Every structure is written in C-alpha cells, then in structure tokens.
Amino acid sequence: MKAIMIQGTASDVGKSVLCxxxxxxxxxxxxxxxxxxxQNMALNSYxxxxxxxxxxxxxxxxxxxxxxxxxxxxxxLLKPKGDMVSEVILHGKHFANMDAMSYREQFVExxxxxxxxxxxxxxxxxxxxxxxxAGSPAEINLKSRDIANMRMAHxxxxxxxxxxxxxxxxxxxxxxxxxxxLDDQERARVKGIIINKFRGIKELLTNGIAWLEEETGIPxxxxxxxxxxxxxxxxxxxxxSLRLKKPQQQEFDIDVAVIRLPRISNFTDLDPLYxxxxxxxxxxxSLKDLKNPDVILLPGSKNSVDDFLWLEETGLAQGILxxxxxxxxxxxxxxxxxxxxxxxxxxxxIEGSGGTYRTLGILPIETTFSEEKQTVxxxxxxxxxxxITGYEIHLGRSTPIQPVQSFVQLDDGRExxxxxxxxxxxxxxxxxxxxxxxxxxxxxIRVEKGLEEVSNEILSDYDRREEAYEMLDHHVxxxxxxxxxxxxxxxxxKESDDRE
Numbered sequence: 001m002k003a004i005m006i007q008g009t010a011s012d013v014g015k016s017v018l019c020x021x022x023x024x025x026x027x028x029x030x031x032x033x034x035x036x037x038x039q040n041m042a043l044n045s046y047x048x049x050x051x052x053x054x055x056x057x058x059x060x061x062x063x064x065x066x067x068x069x070x071x072x073x074x075x076x077l078l079k080p081k082g083d084m085v086s087e088v089i090l091h092g093k094h095f096a097n098m099d100a101m102s103y104r105e106q107f108v109e110x111x112x113x114x115x116x117x118x119x120x121x122x123x124x125x126x127x128x129x130x131x132x133x134a135g136s137p138a139e140i141n142l143k144s145r146d147i148a149n150m151r152m153a154h155x156x157x158x159x160x161x162x163x164x165x166x167x168x169x170x171x172x173x174x175x176x177x178x179x180x181x182l183d184d185q186e187r188a189r190v191k192g193i194i195i196n197k198f199r200g201i202k203e204l205l206t207n208g209i210a211w212l213e214e215e216t217g218i219p220x221x222x223x224x225x226x227x228x229x230x231x232x233x234x235x236x237x238x239x240x241s242l243r244l245k246k247p248q249q250q251e252f253d254i255d256v257a258v259i260r261l262p263r264i265s266n267f268t269d270l271d272p273l274y275x276x277x278x279x280x281x282x283x284x285x286s287l288k289d290l291k292n293p294d295v296i297l298l299p300g301s302k303n304s305v306d307d308f309l310w311l312e313e314t315g316l317a318q319g320i321l322x323x324x325x326x327x328x329x330x331x332x333x334x335x336x337x338x339x340x341x342x343x344x345x346x347x348x349x350i351e352g353s354g355g356t357y358r359t360l361g362i363l364p365i366e367t368t369f370s371e372e373k374q375t376v377x378x379x380x381x382x383x384x385x386x387x388i389t390g391y392e393i394h395l396g397r398s399t400p401i402q403p404v405q406s407f408v409q410l411d412d413g414r415e416x417x418x419x420x421x422x423x424x425x426x427x428x429x430x431x432x433x434x435x436x437x438x439x440x441x442x443x444x445i446r447v448e449k450g451l452e453e454v455s456n457e458i459l460s461d462y463d464r465r466e467e468a469y470e471m472l473d474h475h476v477x478x479x480x481x482x483x484x485x486x487x488x489x490x491x492x493x494k495e496s497d498d499r500e
Contacts, residue, residue, distance in 0.1 A: 001123040003158035003492045004485070007133035007149055007190075009174040013165035014196040016057040017231055018224075019132045021476035022485075023065035024469045026128055034073060034126040035061035038115050039134060039148040041078040041086070043265035043302050044232070047391040051376045052092020053077060056268065057132065060232050064469045065130075072118035076111060076147075078103075081303060081351075082263065090114065094373050104145040112147065119156065128489060131158055138181035150186045159191040159488035161221060167197040172212060179216055191488050192221040194480070199226050222480035229475070230275070230468045232268040252280030253451055254442055257293035259320075259336070260285040262310055263302040266393070269333055270299065272432040272461070276442055277454050287315040294445055295329045296320055298336025300429065304367075304396070305352035308339045308359055317360060324362050329445065330423045332363075334394050337417065337425035341365035341398060350395055363418045363425050364404060367396040378428060380410035383419040386437040390430035392416075398427070433461040 004022070008015045019035055026033040035058050046059025046069060054074035062069035071092035079087040081097060088095045088103065091114065098107060122129060137149035153160050162178065164171045179187055193212070195205070202223055209220045256273055260283040273281045284290050298320075301307040311317040324330060332340040340363045346352050350369040359367075377391045383405055400418070407417030407426045417426035432438045435458045443453040459467075 001119075001129055001156065001493055002127060002489045003129040003131060003156040004489050005131035005133060005153050005156070005158040005160045007137050007153075007160050007162055009136055009138075009162065009164040009178045010168075011135050013163050013168075014224075015132050015163055016061070017229070017472070018163060018194065018196065018476065019057070019130050020061045020064045020231055020469070021472045022130045023061045024473045025477055025482070026130070027065050028473055031128050032126045033065045033128045033130060034067060034122050035065065035132065036072075036119070036122060036129050036152075037074050037132040037134065037148065038118075038152050039076040039078065040074050041080065041134065043079055043263070044268055045077070045079070045266060045375075045393050047375050047377050047393060048092060049377060050092070053089050053373075053375045053393060054092060056232055056266075061130070061132075063465065064472075072121050075115055075118045079265075079302060080263075082306065087302075091118075092375070094371075104142075108145045108147055115147065115152075116155070129156060129158070131156065133160075136178060137186065138178045140181055150182070150189060153189045154185075157493050158189075159492050160189040161192045161194055161485075161488075162190050162218075163194045163196050165197050166195050166223075167199065167226065171195055172208060175212065176215065179218075190218055192484065193218055194221055195223045197226045198223050219481075219484065221484055222476075224476060224479050227472070227475050229472050230271070230464065231472065232271060250280065253278035253449070254280065254295070254445055255291075255293040256281045256295045256297055257284045257290060258282065258297045258299060259311070259316060261299065261301050261307040261335070263307050264299055265302045266300040266334070266429050269429055269432060270297070272435060272438050275464075276438060277456070278446075278451075279442060284316070285314070287319045290316065290319045290323070293323070293328065294449070295331060296323060298330070298332040298339055300333055301335030301339075303351045304335040304338045305344060305346055305357055307335065308344070308357060309352075311339065311360075321360060321362070324360075324423075327422060330362065332423075332425045333431065334392075334427055334429060337363075337427060338367045338394075338396055338398060340423065340425050341367055342401065343367070344396070345369065362423060364400055364402045365398045365418060365425070366401050367398045369396045371395075374427075378408075378410050378412070378416075380408040380416070380428075382408050382437060384437070384440065386434060386440065388428065388431060388434040388437060390428040390433070392427045393429065394427055398425075435459065435461055435464075 006015045006019050040055035042055045044056035045053050046056040048069050052071040058074040059069045077089035084100050134148035164175050339359050342361050343366050344357045345368045373395050375393050379389045404418045406415035407419040
C-alpha cells in the first residue's frame with residue numbers, strides 16, 4: 001500500500017487540515033484514498049455509520065476522501081477525563097479508563113496487533129493511505145511508547161512530511177530542533193518540509209528556505225498561506241484560533257453567550273453560529289462576562305458533574321438561573337442538557353465521586369449515569385417541524401419527571417430532549433448544522449426584537465463542507481509541489497512489501 005504521513009513540530013500546526021487537503025486532492029485525482037491515525041487524543045468525536053466513536057479529524061478526512069469513515073481509520077481514541085486519566089476508546093467502543101502511566105506501560109504494546117489489523121483491512125480497500133501524526137515525533141520522554149508518529153511511518157513505509165507553523169514564530173528553530181531529536185532511521189523517513197499558516201511576502205523567506213534545505217538536506221515542498229477554511233476543528237486547542245476570536249467590538253443583532261466549560265467537548269456544534277448573519281458568539285467563563293445575552297448555550301462536556309460543580313463555584317449557575325427567570329433563551333446540548341435538569345444520579349461514580357447532584361432545575365428531567373454509552377447517528381423531526389440529522393454520544397439517560405414536549409421525534413422511534421418556547425435541551429449533537437432549523441430559530445429571536453428576518457438563500461451543511469474541501473484542494477495544491485508529493489507516494493510501500 002502506498003502511504004504518506006504528515007507529522008508536525010508541535011500540536012495545532014495544521015496536520016489535520018493538511019491531511020484533509022491531501023485526501024481531497026488525491027480522490028479528485030482519481031485515487032482510492034483513506035485517512036489513518038493510529039491514536040488520537042481529542043474531545044471532538046465523530047460517530048461512524050455503525051455507531052463507532054473516532055476522532056472528528058478522521059471523520060472529516062474520510063468525508064474529504066468521499067468515503068464512509070470506519071473505526072479502522074482511528075483504532076484508538078483517548079478522551080481526557082481529568083486528573084491524568086483518559087477514557088480509552090478501542091475500535092469505536094469504550095475499553096477502559098486509564099491513567100497515563102498504565103496506558104503507556106501496559107496497553108500500548110498489547111494494542112499494536114489491533115492497529116496492524118486495521119492497516120491490513122484498509123490496505124485491501126484503498127490505494128493510498130494518508131497518515132496523521134500526533135503532537136510532535138520528537139518528545140524524547142514519550143518516544144519509546146509513541147505509536148502515533150514514527151512507529152506508524154515504519155509500519156507502513158510512509159514518507160514523512162514535517163509541518164511547522166510559522167504563525168507561532170520560531171519556525172526554523174522548531175524544524176531544526178525536531179530533526180535533531182530524531183534518530184538516524186527516523187530522520188531518514190523525513191522526505192519533505194511544509195511551512196504552514198504563512199502571512200506575508202513569500203520572497204522574504206527565500207534565504208531562510210535555502211539555508212534550511214542546505215542545512216538539513218530536506219526539500220521544502222511548500223509554503224502554505226493562512227486560510228480560514230471552514231473545516232471542523234479537531235480539539236479544544238482551536239478555541240484560541242482566529243475564527244473563534246470573532247471581534248466582539250462589532251455590534252451584533254443577536255448575542256449568544258457560550259459557557260466555556262473546562263471540559264468542553266464536541267464544540268463543532270457551534271460552528272454554524274459564526275456563519276449566521278448578525279449573530280455574535282462569545283465564550284463566557286466568569287459571571288461578570290455573562291452580561292445580558294439573547295441566548296445562553298451550554299455545550300457538550302466530557303464530565304458533566306465536574307463542569308456543573310465549576311458552574312456553581314464560578315457563580316455562573318446562579319447567573320444562568322437569574323437570566324432564565326428573566327426569559328433569556330437557553331440551549332443545552334448533551335452534557336449541557338443534563339445540567340439543565342433537576343438532578344444527576346451518579347451512584348457508580350462514572351463521572352464524579354459518586355452520589356446525587358442537584359443541578360440547575362430549569363428542565364423537569366432526571367439524569368442517571370451508567371457504564372453503557374450511547375453512540376449513534378440519528379435523524380428525526382423537531383417539534384418545530386424541521387427534519388434534522390445529527391449524532392448522539394453520551395453516558396447518561398435523561399427521564400422526564402413530569403409531562404414534557406420532546407424536542408425531536410427520532411426516526412428510530414425514540415423521543416429526545418425537551419422543548420419549550422424558551423428552552424431547548426437535547427442529546428443531538430450537530431443540531432445547528434441543520435441550517436434551516438438554525439435560520440428559523442434565530443429569525444424567531446429577530447422578530448421578537450423588532451428586527452427584520454433574514455431570508456437569503458440557505459446552503460446545506462453538506463454543500464458548505466464540500467465547498468470548503470474544494471477550496472482547500474485548490475489552495476493547498478497551488479502552494480504545494482504536487483509532483484514531488486506524488487513521487488514520494490509512489491516510492492512508498494517497498495519496505496513493507498519486503499517484510500511480507
């Protein structure tokens with residue numbers, strides 16, 4: 001199997017987006033291509049058609065490659081829970097909660113056969129594999145147990161392209177330092193360098209690039225200008241990105257305050273709000289910043305109990321209740337939905353130290369945690385008459401303690417969530433990706449405020465994503481030496497063939 005691997009000098013240098021670009025470029029050029037990341041650590045999950053949970057980046061990359069995502073594309077997903085403990089997802093299903101030491105000392109070697117089986121299954125279906133590394137391959141304290149970087153390059157005989165983010169500064173030092181910390185065999189794997197997120201005049205880099213190529217003997221395959229492409233982010237590091245720092249001095253018709261939970265997860269639910277005309281989105285992590293929004297949004301959480309306790313500690317719980325009594329609209333998604341209820345029962349200490357927690361009491365529901373995790377793609381119709389698609393990923397089960405109007409009638413026969421004119425609570429992630437629902441929701445608020453409704457054409461979320469993938473193809477292809485990339489791809493796979 002032909003393979004190429006994107007590794008980075010650090011986290012958040014653009015590995016995921018570049019892998020997404022390569023998947024779309026290759027499929028557009030007629031190749032059967034699949035993404036692969038042996039081990040991902042992320043709180044933004046993607047649910048496959050079969051109900052498996054993988055990193056969102058690999059789900060996005062599969063979509064860019066025009067294929068269905070499978071758990072083989074990300075056999076291990078780590079979801080941090082706090083206190084150096086992560087939930088280990090193996091082939092899409094909960095395996096265990098493990099501390100970092102136990103994971104590295106006991107689990108890593110045991111799981112390698114599972115990873116190799118995933119690679120073999122992908123090899124039977126696809127011509128080219130686009131591998132994504134994790135963090136940096138040069139973390140010397142972690143290298144002996146690192147199964148996400150150079151070990152995967154060796155397993156697949158992939159040519160490695162090393163990516164550095166020039167926007168954060170020190171790009172030459174980070175590249176040279178990374179290469180110096182690799183051993184000879186690892187360094188020989190690195191066949192090219194990409195300088196990413198460039199803003200400025202490329203000619204000013206000419207001397208630096210020439211020095212870098214002479215010093216390392218490795219060609220620079222491209223300088224990729226910064227592009228604010230609307231691709232879903234992999235994890236919470238992206239919360240500091242320019243896109244989420246939308247200028248707040250601008251006046252917006254509608255003010256949405258998103259509670260910045262410490263353990264926020266699947267925050268890609270918020271992406272469509274940034275594209276809705278006249279809607280301003282701001283993150284709130286203190287009571288003084290709550291102010292008087294039109295909408296309070298409680299997003300998903302990896303640990304609803306601890307995040308609710310944080311709401312109480314910060315005073316935000318009382319602030320939300322005060323705004324609720326004033327009639328402020330509130331939306332709770334997944335963990336946020338659980339916090340809106342009366343109680344959370346965690347007798348088995350699934351998320352907390354065990355016991356019963358009295359929550360906000362805005363919705364008449366009671367949530368009980370159990371070991372069984374719900375992971376499924378869903379379709380249905382909201383109480384407001386909107387056909388929607390989305391996915392569920394949660395441990396708790398929420399039960400009404402008095403008659404309620406459910407938010408969604410799911411096509412599988414279940415009812416989800418609670419709907420009132422003021423409050424929406426739901427387990428369905430991706431609800432705002434249903435753009436007609438989103439437009440109508442905010443138009444209702446516009447009318448209440450005496451504003452004109454927005455009536456311009458609504459592009460479906462699928463069409464928006466396709467536009468973004470094609471834009472990414474054009475942008476990266478323009479600034480990358482694709483002839484050299486293809487030469488690297490076609491020269492890969494020889495060592496693995498010899499081993500067989």
